[in-house]
Amino acid sequence: MLNQNFFNQPTLKVAQDLLGCFIIRKVGRKIIRAKIVETEAYNGPRDLASHASRGRTARNAVMFGPAGMIYVYFTYGLHFMLNIVTGKTGYPAAVLIRALEPVEAINHKSKIINLKFNGPARLTKTLAINKTFNHLPIFTRKHGLWLEKPTRQLQPKQIIRAKRIGVDYAGAYKDKKWRYYLKDNNFVSKK
């Protein structure tokens, strides 16, 4: 399992290192396991695309806190977004999980189900993640949501850097290549 130290590093590094990691969601006896294939970094108080760019508020407070905490927010009146807080306490930053590749989904009858994970709002819906996860740690199995290391180390060539999605309002920060995804992966949210 990924521990808190993993997240207590520069945001751009964590966003890349999360690629290939597995996310595990346990609800009762049902376990869903999927591979992270796309992330975006929201990095620091000056990043105009970040919720933290206009200072600390009730919503974004968790981004200012210790690494490894879950930041879930509600947007467009119907979607939840899943982020993991990174970096030092006091430095507001987080990584948005944008897409997952299905690995296995096992219910109590051991049946494999088709699941939709290609998009930040779709994956939270599929994993039944909502605001109750906000401010909980991801470095414990206690809440039924945690991360595990990749089975194999990724080659740097497998990682694509790109502009972030949906942040055209972010001035000088809208073109930062802080979105990362696995090359040729069919499950990323956009090409």
Next chain:
DNA sequence: CAAGAGATCATCT
């Protein structure tokens, strides 16, 4: 296909 609109509400001004 691509483009546009609507959904729908917490959050911030």
Next chain:
DNA sequence: GATGATCTCTTGA
């Protein structure tokens, strides 16, 4: 009172 780290559906070529 406006808007958004999105998604789905509809329209039209």
